[in-house]
Amino acid sequence: MTRVYLAGPDVFLPDPIAWMQRKKAICAGFHLVGVSPLDDLPDQPPDWLVLPEWQRIALRNEAHIRSCAAVVANLTPFRGPSADVGTVYEVGFARGLGLKLFGYATVSADLLDRTQSLVGARQQPEGTWRDADGLLVEQFGLFDNLMIEAAINGSGGALVRDDQDRWRDLSVFERCVQLAAQAMLGG
Numbered sequence: 001m002t003r004v005y006l007a008g009p010d011v012f013l014p015d016p017i018a019w020m021q022r023k024k025a026i027c028a029g030f031h032l033v034g035v036s037p038l039d040d041l042p043d044q045p046p047d048w049l050v051l052p053e054w055q056r057i058a059l060r061n062e063a064h065i066r067s068c069a070a071v072v073a074n075l076t077p078f079r080g081p082s083a084d085v086g087t088v089y090e091v092g093f094a095r096g097l098g099l100k101l102f103g104y105a106t107v108s109a110d111l112l113d114r115t116q117s118l119v120g121a122r123q124q125p126e127g128t129w130r131d132a133d134g135l136l137v138e139q140f141g142l143f144d145n146l147m148i149e150a151a152i153n154g155s156g157g158a159l160v161r162d163d164q165d166r167w168r169d170l171s172v173f174e175r176c177v178q179l180a181a182q183a184m185l186g187g
Contacts, residue, residue: 001031002032002184002185003032003068003069004027004034004035004069005064005068005070005090005094006024006037006072007065007071007087008075008084009074009078010023017038020038022170023170026170026174031181032180032181032184032185035068037060037061048060065094069099070099071102072103072180073087073101073102075088075091075103075104075148075161076104076106077114077144081114081115082114082144083144088148091152092151094155095151095154099155100156100157100183101155102159103148104159104172105143105159105161105172106162106165106172107166112129112139119131143161156183158176158180158183162175
């Protein structure tokens with residue numbers, strides 16, 4: 001079966017293992033194997049044991065991504081107007097490896113709207129938008145930074161977004177996995 005890495009800030013939820021089991025069950029329903037960042041790495045090199053935990057986590061996640069054909073990334077804004085930075089790194093890492101990318105978010109507003117409401121932005125006389133520090137805010141009507149959507153589109157993947165309960169609803173994830181299965185497995 002085709003393996004897909006389940007990227008996202010879900011690892012920070014109160015019961016991440018149970019949450020990831022639910023996500024894996026959805027993947028299995030579409031004939032995909034969901035690989036969680038929390039999964040053990042069966043062939044972990046013994047020399048990793050002396051490394052600090054944060055470094056073992058990073059190396060394990062990269063190894064998991066390398067073992068997959070695609071990434072399904074939770075891009076729901078996390079602790080600010082944008083997606084989790086670790087997840088964004090994993091999306092870029094996977095894109096560099098040539099993997100298919102699929103993203104989803106349980107928030108539908110675009111980056112400009114979220115920036116306006118969360119950190120403040122003002123429209124300038126010439127029509128651009130700037131944040132409180134005077135820095136330009138992207139205004140392409142995209143969900144997040146243009147590089148994220150460019151990576152997903154460039155890989156032949158898809159981005160699904162819809163307003164749902166941010167950290168409790170899996171319906172948007174399920175729609176994203178369905179698209180991933182259709183693209184990866186056909187039908």
